[in-house]
Amino acid sequence: MSAVLAIALKDLRQRLRDRSAIVLGFIAPLAVAWLISMAFGSVGSFHANVAVVDLDGGPVAAGFSTFVKGPDLADLLTVKSTAGEADARAKVANGDLSAAFVIPRGFSDAITSGQGLPITVLASVDSSVAEQVARSLAQSFTAQIEAVQLSVKAAVLAGAPPSTVAELAQKAAAVRPPERTVTQPSGTKELSAIGYYAPAMGIFFMFFAIDFGAAGYFLERTGGTLDRLAAAPIGPGAILLGKSLATFVYGLASLGTVAVVTSLAFHADWGPPLAVFALIVALALTLVGLTALVITAARTQRQASGFASILTFGLVLLGGNFIFIGGAPQILRTLALLTPNGWALRAFTDFAGGADWTAGVTPLMAILAFAFGSGAVAFALRRRVVNL
Amino acid sequence: MTALALAAAELKRVTRDRTFLFFIVLLPILVILLVGLTTSSSTSIRVGVVPGQSATLATQLVGDLEADPGLTTQRYATRADAVDAMRRGELDAVVLIPRNLDADLRSGLAVRVPVLVSGSVEASQAAETGVSSVVARHGAAVQAATFATAHTDRSFDENLATTRSVQRATPVVPVRTVVVNSKSNILPAGYSYSAPTMLVLFVFINAVAGGGAMIQTRKFGIFSRALAAPIRPRDLVFGEALCYLALSLGQALLIVVVGAVMFGVSWGNPVAAAALIGMWALVGTGAGMVSGTIFRTSEQAGAIGPAVGIAFGMLGGCMWPLEIVPQSVRLAGHLTPHAWAVDAWVTLLSRGGGLVDIAGYLAILATYAVVLLAIASFRLRRSLVTP
Numbered sequence: 001m002s003a004v005l006a007i008a009l010k011d012l013r014q015r016l017r018d019r020s021a022i023v024l025g026f027i028a029p030l031a032v033a034w035l036i037s038m039a040f041g042s043v044g045s046f047h048a049n050v051a052v053v054d055l056d057g058g059p060v061a062a063g064f065s066t067f068v069k070g071p072d073l074a075d076l077l078t079v080k081s082t083a084g085e086a087d088a089r090a091k092v093a094n095g096d097l098s099a100a101f102v103i104p105r106g107f108s109d110a111i112t113s114g115q116g117l118p119i120t121v122l123a124s125v126d127s128s129v130a131e132q133v134a135r136s137l138a139q140s141f142t143a144q145i146e147a148v149q150l151s152v153k154a155a156v157l158a159g160a161p162p163s164t165v166a167e168l169a170q171k172a173a174a175v176r177p178p179e180r181t182v183t184q185p186s187g188t189k190e191l192s193a194i195g196y197y198a199p200a201m202g203i204f205f206m207f208f209a210i211d212f213g214a215a216g217y218f219l220e221r222t223g224g225t226l227d228r229l230a231a232a233p234i235g236p237g238a239i240l241l242g243k244s245l246a247t248f249v250y251g252l253a254s255l256g257t258v259a260v261v262t263s264l265a266f267h268a269d270w271g272p273p274l275a276v277f278a279l280i281v282a283l284a285l286t287l288v289g290l291t292a293l294v295i296t297a298a299r300t301q302r303q304a305s306g307f308a309s310i311l312t313f314g315l316v317l318l319g320g321n322f323i324f325i326g327g328a329p330q331i332l333r334t335l336a337l338l339t340p341n342g343w344a345l346r347a348f349t350d351f352a353g354g355a356d357w358t359a360g361v362t363p364l365m366a367i368l369a370f371a372f373g374s375g376a377v378a379f380a381l382r383r384r385v386v387n388l
Numbered sequence: 389m390t391a392l393a394l395a396a397a398e399l400k401r402v403t404r405d406r407t408f409l410f411f412i413v414l415l416p417i418l419v420i421l422l423v424g425l426t427t428s429s430s431t432s433i434r435v436g437v438v439p440g441q442s443a444t445l446a447t448q449l450v451g452d453l454e455a456d457p458g459l460t461t462q463r464y465a466t467r468a469d470a471v472d473a474m475r476r477g478e479l480d481a482v483v484l485i486p487r488n489l490d491a492d493l494r495s496g497l498a499v500r501v502p503v504l505v506s507g508s509v510e511a512s513q514a515a516e517t518g519v520s521s522v523v524a525r526h527g528a529a530v531q532a533a534t535f536a537t538a539h540t541d542r543s544f545d546e547n548l549a550t551t552r553s554v555q556r557a558t559p560v561v562p563v564r565t566v567v568v569n570s571k572s573n574i575l576p577a578g579y580s581y582s583a584p585t586m587l588v589l590f591v592f593i594n595a596v597a598g599g600g601a602m603i604q605t606r607k608f609g610i611f612s613r614a615l616a617a618p619i620r621p622r623d624l625v626f627g628e629a630l631c632y633l634a635l636s637l638g639q640a641l642l643i644v645v646v647g648a649v650m651f652g653v654s655w656g657n658p659v660a661a662a663a664l665i666g667m668w669a670l671v672g673t674g675a676g677m678v679s680g681t682i683f684r685t686s687e688q689a690g691a692i693g694p695a696v697g698i699a700f701g702m703l704g705g706c707m708w709p710l711e712i713v714p715q716s717v718r719l720a721g722h723l724t725p726h727a728w729a730v731d732a733w734v735t736l737l738s739r740g741g742g743l744v745d746i747a748g749y750l751a752i753l754a755t756y757a758v759v760l761l762a763i764a765s766f767r768l769r770r771s772l773v774t775p
Binding site: 092122137142144151178186205225310327330 | 405406410411415416419422423425432433443449458461471472474475476477478482483493496497498499500501502503504505506512513514515516518520521522523524525526527528529530531532533534535537538539540541542546547550551554555559560561562563564565566567568569571572573574575645685687688690691692695697699702703708711713714716717720
């Protein structure tokens, strides 16, 4: 046991003396988290500056202005004034307004006489969501007008005498809309950019340790240290265990530090501490398994570095560490679950979205399966590397 | 001539490394694919629908939500499944079609359609607005059918068929959209976003990580042996620069070809695009050589280089458009050459610009290239001539 500890401590000392291990394990993920926090920290919910260009001046157009200025839409819209349609176009084009509504001349009269003139939404090529929101608002407003006119039309088409149109219109106008939406909180929390990318970047940079561990092993082999270890009364298992322990502690310290610092400094919500700790331990074990796998698969230091790089980038690309996997197509979301980091991100995302510790159980099992699976393969092949 | 021979020898040595080929060929293509796929599906409002029942009116409402061009919808069997998806950021809102919707509407009762949102209700108003306009139009047809049924002998279903058909054919008050500007300030979503931004990112990252090769050359004593021959130090420096330039240009051209052939990316005005790629390759050359002269080991260059490259890429708008970040972050981003290169690509690809339109950006990038190359050449030459 003391041999295992001695090997582990020596490896850790050696690794911490290397500036790149400190940069990749601690500084880089925190710097990237800080950048993300700065970039998206003050980005709030969607809000649009709009204007109503009322070329009509009639009562229906006034009703529309009142609708968009209403208290229900105050969090979504700020209604600005403009000097006319040309001014509104210029402001939408240069980004001062997200969108503008143009109510055409004769709009109210046309509606009163059972007709309809189009409402125009002026939008910018760069604000597709603002355009969709403005269009939806205009359609919500016109739906009620449409309901009255459709009611009269349908009644006439179904056989109501045309002479009763005025009376029907009056009656139809008194009917309340049968359907409306009601917004309810779902009990979830909104996922922030830092809530997702803090663990994503922490895991990404932690995986770089696969290269350090594997390359370090081959350096020792070429340097003759392993020959000397083999001459000592230490079994191959103890050597692997010592090196694994160093990798485990480094992984744990790296991701643990990222979790603590981003939680305290950037308010990243990693989740229930015990569950998060269990996941980090499982990920550090995966790191050990993957490092051991690379060592057993490679024959030279160069090959080990190559395998480690390909494995690291393959896992983080597939697992969703580079992209926000929630915004990706379903196929990518499914593929992400083929990786331990994909499962870890699922758990951290669920926690950040308000789920309790039970959401971490399946991911934890999946990550441990990866850890022990890769470790078992490496163990089966151990003679290949330590049989000197 | 000597410099060319040196560059060719160095290039041969570097490209023999299969890992390097993974980073320069496969990784950029995979990242372009992933980022392209993700950004192309992120421009619409994503709504989950829990149908709850298969009656006529409920089915129609679900169909209307799915047909709305502003919404991307996904059906879920249960509320819990849909809420899980929203928790993971896969949805902006969830619409629960009430189980009694059909019966209540047919019997003239008012129905409320719950829209579940994440976090604060205010934060999800954009999604709720999109859903409520579809519900309102669906309700208008139902209201008209109910009214006609009350005032005539026709059945509700007959009247509903009529009102929905009239509504579809001739909207009473149409809403039309006029896009007032054709020139965008951000790159188009999808591969037209991911290909140019990843070109900027990977040329830089691979050049900086490639600085390790120069460190190895120095460590192996190749420079010392070369200097023993009748080769001047400046030829060695020039040879190294040519090697990095060839690598950067090769990386950029690979992304251009793959982008155009595999992902259908249009690279804009060819002369301007070529000038921009050439200038960015020079910036990459300078950065790679600086990396080769400031890091002590090739492992440091290979490890710290990509981390610096990723951070610069984030700051410079390669990972997300700088239009969406606060002004201060946008300004800080423009301390990196990446932001100017991405701005130039926006001018070329989103605004149809030419060489004249990106001349300012090229000049700024040229300044970065000159400064980096000067620092690298000075440091390399000094290391060569200092015993």
